[in-house]
Structures are given as structure tokens and as C-alpha cells.
Amino acid sequence: MFFRNLTLFRFSPAISNDLDRLDEALGDHRLRPCGPLEMGTKGFVPPVGRGDEAPLTHAVKACTMVTVGGEDKLLPGSVVNDELQRRVQKIAEEEGRKVGGRERKRIKEDVLNELVPRAFIRSSRQRAYVDKKNGWLVLDTSSRKSAENTLTQIREALGSFPAVPLAPEEGPRVLMTDWLANGNLPAGLALGDEVELRDPASATGAIAKCRRQDLDGEEVKEHLRNGKQVFQLGLTFDERMSFVLGEDLIVRKLKFLDVVTEELGDSHPDAAAEADATFTLLTLEVERLLGKLEEWFGLPRPAEA
Template sequence: MFFRNLTLFRFSPAVADDLNRLDEVLAEHRLRPCGPMEMSTRGFVPPVGRGEEAALTHAVNACTWLTVGGEDKLLPAAVINDELQRKVQKIAEEEGRKVGGRERKRIKEDLLNELLPRAFVRNSRLSAYVDKKHGWLVIDTASRKSAENALSQVREALGSFPAVPLAPEEGPRVLMTDWLANGTLPAGLALGDEVELRDPGSATGAIAKCRRQDLDSEEIKEHLRNGKQVFQLGLVFDDRMSFVLGEDLVVRKLKFLDVVLDEMGDSHQDAAAEADASFALLTLEIERLLAKLEEWFGLPRPADA
């Protein structure tokens, strides 16, 4: 259950107190199956276990894990257009007339109504957790749209959840460029093997993407001398995790290294105990990273109104 990406939001201590209602309110917003004429549904599903009896939250210390589930009908546009063309051609051949735009629209709507109940359904799951002690909402996605959708689900369930995007006091792009150009990384942080460099002042938007690359190489230095800045940077934190940090402060490609995985072990007696151990380890490691991101970039926690 280790998260692979981290999109982050912050909330105040007063908001944290309101999160004690999560167990109660999520039950009213459980994921339900798509109806015959629905394209999609969203709701909460158990983070651990399955079935109606499974809890919709899983808490360890001050962190509460929740999962937004989704069902989406798969009805490709190409399928609809092919069927529409077949019907239009049949009308032309049998009735000897052209089908106008208004009639094509009506036929297409009829096709949707006919095909939708028979469409395949794709299930999705998006994990997140709230750290009530430190005021973080952590969502396992690199997509801003998916993160906002998950946040909206929590807001709908609670009635209000004023979590806000990060507002760094230090410019991430400038700071990461300095790290790479001058080797001034904070203690405990080391360069990885991936970087995306862009020329922010270029009309052509010149981009250099390097993977499995020595970031101290002359090639990288030449890009920096030519005015490119860091938009994504591969990093290793305390030899315990590797990731790619974006100028939007989204953590991508998060990977826990062997030293962390060895600490978890494999002696758990059941799935619940394993989930507890994994989630506790996950949140502890991420808590350490977020504390450093807060320090390096200046990420203040919102104050109570």
C-alpha cells in the first residue's frame, strides 16, 4: 500500500478537530455501483478489507487513511461514431435521403441510451490520508485534477474542508536550480539520476529531460550555464527514499529503499496487522520528508481564523 506520488494540501488546527467526524460522515458517501444510465459514480471504499462491514477509515496515531473509489463506464467515442455512421448510411440507402445535423444528434443520443447499460465498468481507487497533528492532506497521485476531485469528495462528505494548496515562501524552481548548479543541497539530501530542465525565457520552450544520468556531469552544467532552470529533480532523502520533486512541489515516483522495507519485516499474522504496520511506517517516513519540505521551501500551516 506504499504511496507512489504525493500531492499535498495543508489545513489549520481547527480543521483538524473537525476531521474527527470522518468515520461518521463517510458512511453516508460510500461508493455505489453505476446505474444503467450513469457514466460514472464516486464515493468512499474501505482502505483495508472489502464489503459493507469494512471500515471506511483506517487510523494509526494522528493519521487517518481513506480511499476514494470510482466506477466509470467504458464507452469509446470510436464505437459510438462507427455505430452512428452505420445507422446514417442505412437511412441513406433505404430512404434515399441525407441525414441532417439535428437528426444525427438525436440518433447519437439514442445510441448512448442503448449502449450505456451494456458498457463495461472500470473500477478505480485513490488513496489519501490526513495527518491531523501536522495539518497535511496527502493524496497518492501526481495529477492535480485527480487530487482536486478527491479533495472535493472529502469536502462533500464533511460539508466543509478548507484544505489549501501549498504556498511556498521560497521559489522551488530557483532553489532546486541552486541545489543542482552549486551542489548546495541540504543535509540528508542527495542528487538522484533524473532531471527536467527548461528555459523559462525562451519562446521555443526548450526542454532537456535526462534519466539515468549523472547530474554532476558537464552536459548538465552546460544546460544550466545556458539559462535553463530545474522543473523536476531526482533526489534521495536520508538514503531511505528516492523521488522526483517538481517545481509544483508534487512528489513523483516515490520509492522506499531497502533499509525501510527491511524494517517492516514479514511476520504479521493477518492482513489488518500488516496494514497497520505498513501504514505506520509509510506515514512516519513521509512525516519526516514533509517536515524537511516545510523547512526548505517555507510551507506554513494555515492559522485558525
């Protein structure tokens, strides 16, 4: 249940009250099986447990987790085009005529109607939780598109959910470059062993990526002297978690260190108790980190809905 990435949105205190009906609202938006001629479906699935009777939310104190599930048919375009071309060529050979655009379109529809029901189905799961006390929507993904799709599902279920992207008052790229170049890291924060540096002068500027490297070394400093800035930076927070922070303020490669995971223990009576303990620990640790991100970069919580 530990998240591996954090994509973040914020919402106002007024919205927090509306989230009390989240479990009820999701009931009409459960994931249903993909129909024979459908390419995909999306809906909510239980974050903990399985079956139609399992709840669609899992709450600990002010934090509530949801999971958006998906079923997508795997039908490569090349397979459709190959079958279409085979049928068009067969008509040309047997009937001695050229297939027009309208007929070609009809043949393609026939191909899809035959192949879609036989396509393999790929299942997906996207976890997220809302922190009603602090106004965070936290998604376990580094993909902005996936995050937006999940946010759309929540909005459709609630009717409205005006969570907004982060609006930092301090430029992340400038601040992280200062951390790396001058060692001006906030208390509790330490450099990791990964960085991505880019020349900000143009979109096609030089890029330097370093992994498993001493970030205080001369090679990194030389890139900084040549004008490159930090776009992603490996960090350790309070010796409890490591991650890579991007200039988009997406937290990637999140890993809780042994001192955290050892606090879980292994004496949980059942799966539900273990899920409660893990989610509690996750949200407490992430709450501390997000509070610091809010402080370092100036991430205001919306005042109104």
C-alpha cells in the first residue's frame, strides 16, 4: 500500500466537508466488466478487499483512499490494419475492382466488430487519497495524464471536485539549483545520489543525468558553472524517506527507509488490520513531507471552493 510516486493537487476547506459523502457517491461508479464491443471501461474498485460488498473507500482519521480501476482491450492498430489490407486485397483479386473509401471504412468496422470481442483485457489500478484536514489530493503516479484521468473520475462521481494543480510561490527549479550549488538545504533535507540538469535556455538544450553519483563532486559543479539548472533532484528527508523531486513538484521513486518500515511490525491479526496500519503510517509520513514542501516552495491552499 505504500505509494511510489506522489502527484499532488490542492482543495479548499469548504470542499473537505463535501468529501464526507465520498463512499456513498462512488457506489454508482463501480468498475464494470468491459463489454464485447467496448475498448475500455473505468470505475472504482475497493482499495482493500475484493467483491461487490467491499467498500469503495478506506479511511483512517482525515485521510480517505480510493482506487480507480480500468479494463482496456489490447488490440494493436497494426493487427487491424493488416486484416483490413488482407480483405481489401482479396476483393481486388477476386472481383477485379478497387475498394473505395466508404467501403474501406465499412470493412474496417467489420474487422473491429470481429476482433474487439476476442482481444485480451489489461487491468489497471490507480490509487489516490484525500487529506481532508490539510487539503491534499495525493495520487500514486508520476504521470500527469493518469492523475488527471483519476481526478476526472472523482469529479464525475461527486458531481464537482475543484481540486487544482500546485501553484508554487518559489520557483522549484531555482530553489533546487541553489540547494545543489550552494548547499543551502533546509533542515532535515540531504542530497541523494541522482540529479537531472538541463540548460534552460531552450527546450533542446543540453541535458546531464547523474545516478549513483556524489552530487557534491566536481563533475556536477562544472555543469552548474556552465549554466545548467536542476530539473530533478534526489533527496533524503529526515533519514526516513528518499525520493526524486522534479521541478514540476512531482515526487518520484518514493522509498520509505528501514526506520519507517520497521515501525509496521508483522503482528497484524488480519489483512484489514495490516492495511489500516500501513495506510496510517503512509499518511503520517507523507503529511510531514507535504507540510515541508508547502513551507519550502510556498504552496497555498485554496481559500474558497
